[in-house]
C-alpha cells in the first residue's frame with residue numbers, strides 16, 4: 158500500500174484498502190475557519206441529535222479569512238464561530254491576535270502529527286501532508302458531519318509518485334519546484350489522486366519548504382499531498398507536542414498509478430502566469446517582455462513562513478521598493494510575526510516601503526487588505542491566480558517565490574532574482 | 583429525486599473555478615438566494631439576468647476547481663439553475679454538490695453535443711440527458727452505490743441523523 162493507503166486503512170479499521178474503495182475513516186482533527194464554520198455550524202444545528210461535537214479536543218477553529226473583521230457581516234461570522242467555540246468548549250480556538258492562517262497555525266501548535274487523518278473546511282488543508290499526515294479539504298456539510306461523527310466517508314485515492322532529484326540552484330526554492338510540478342501535472346492532472354513526494358531534493362528541504370509543496374497539491378486537483386516523516390519532520394513535531402502518533406511508511410511493493418520524475422538541478426525560478434496556476438513558465442521566459450506590477454503580495458499558507466520573510470528581507474534590506482508599486486506583507490501567524498519582529502525583519506521590510514499587515518489570509522483571496530482594482534497586476538507568493546482571485550475580475554495575478562517577489566518589488570516589474578543579484582542592485 | 587429537470591443550457595468552457603462561481607468577497611454571505619444573485623459573476627456577469635428556474639449549466643472538464651467553498655454549489659442552486667452537466671468535476675465541488683443536493687452529471691458526450699441555449703432534460707434517477715432541441719439522448723456515468731445511497735437518504739444530513747440515531 159502507498160503511504161496514503163496505509164494511513165486510511167488504519168483509520169478505517171481494516172487491513173487493506175484499494176483505490177476507488179469508499180471507506181469510513183476516523184479523524185484525528187477537524188478544522189474550520191470562520192467562513193466554512195459559519196455554514197457548518199448552521200448545518201450542524203439543523204441535524205436532529207446534533208447538539209454536541211464528537212470531541213471538543215479534536216476540533217480546531219481559526220479566525221483567519223476576514224479578520225480583523227472587514228465589515229459587519231464578516232464580524233457576524235467571526236462572532237458566530239467564537240460563540241460556538243465557547244458553547245462547545247472547543248480547546249483549540251484561535252482568535253485574531255492569537256493565531257494566524259489556519260494552515261500555518263496548526264503545525265506550529267503541535268496539532269498535526271505523522272500518520273494522522275485531518276479534514277478541514279478549506280482546500281489547503283492538504284498542507285499538513287508535509288508532516289506525514291493524510292489531510293484533505295472538504296465543504297461545510299462534510300465538516301458538520303465530521304464535527305458530529307468524528308469520521309468521514311472517503312473514496313481511497315490512487316497515488317501519483319513524484320520523485321525529485323538534484324540540488325536546488327541559487328535563489329530557487331520549494332515554491333519554484335511546486336509551480337513546475339503543477340505546470341507539469343496540469344490543474345486537473347491529479348484530480349481524485351494522492352501525491353506522494355520522494356527523492357533527494359525533498360530530503361534536503363526544510364519543513365516549511367515541504368509545507369509549501371504539500372499546500373499546492375490541490376492546485377493540481379489532488380485530494381492530498383504527502384511526505385514520509387523523516388528525522389527532520391519527527392524532530393519538528395516532537396518540539397511541538399508530546400502526544401503519541403504512529404509513523405507509517407509506504408510498502409516496498411506499493412502500487413502507484415503513475416511515477417513522475419522531475420530533475421530540479423537545472424530548474425530556474427518559475428512563474429505562474431494568469432489565469433491558472435498551471436500556466437507556469439521559467440522566469441527567464443516571462444521576463445523577455447517587461448511586465449510592470451502594481452502590487453506585490455508576500456504571505457499566505459503557501460509562503461507566509463519565517464523562512465519566506467527572511468528571504469524577502471535579505472533581498473530588500475537597506476533598499477527601497479520601486480515607486481510604481483505597493484508591497485503588502487502578511488506574516489502567516491502571530492508566532493511568525495513575533496519571530497520576524499525579533500529578527501528585525503519587520504523593520505527591514507517597513508523601511509523598504511512594505512505595508513506589513515497583521516497575520517491572516519489578507520489579500521490572498523481578495524477578501525480585504527490589498528484587493529486589486531480593474532486593470533491592476535499583482536505578483537504574489539500565494540497559490541492561485543484564477544480570474545478575480547485577488548479582487549477585480551479584470552486584474553491579473555502572477556505567482557512566484559518570495560525571492561522573485563522581493564526582487565520584482567525593487568524593480569517594479571517581474572524580475573529574475575538571480576539577474577538582479579548579478580547586477581548588484 | 584423522481585422528477586425530470588428541464589431548462590435551457592448555459593454552456594461554459596473547462597476549469598470553471600470556484601473564484602468565478604462565487605468571488606471571495608461574497609463568501610461571507612450565507613443565504614442561498616443572496617448568493618445566487620452573484621452566481622458565476624466572475625465568468626459571465628450576465629448569467630444571473632439570463633438564468634431561468636430549471637436551467638442547466640453545461641461545462642467542459644474540471645468544473646468547480648479551486649477552493650472548498652460550499653457556497654459555490656449553493657450559489658448555483660440559489661440562482662435557480664437545476665443541475666450541472668460537465669465532462670468532469672473537481673473533487674471537493676463534487677462532494678459538496680452531492681451533500682447539498684445540487685444534481686450533477688458527468689457526461690462528456692452530452693457536453694460536446696449541447697449548444698448554448700439548447701433545451702435540455704435530465705433524469706436524475708437514471709442519469710439520462712436529453713437534448714430536446716436536437717433530439718439526441720446520452721447517459722451520464724452512474725454514481726457509485728454509496729453516493730446513490732447518500733442521495734436516496736436525502737443528502738449527508740439525513741445520513742448523519744441516522745448514524746447519530748444509532749442505526
Ligand code: SF4
Pocket residue numbers: 221222258259260279281457458459517518521522539540
Ligand atoms: S492564505 Fe489564502 S489559500 Fe491560505 S487559507 Fe488563507 S485564503 Fe486560503
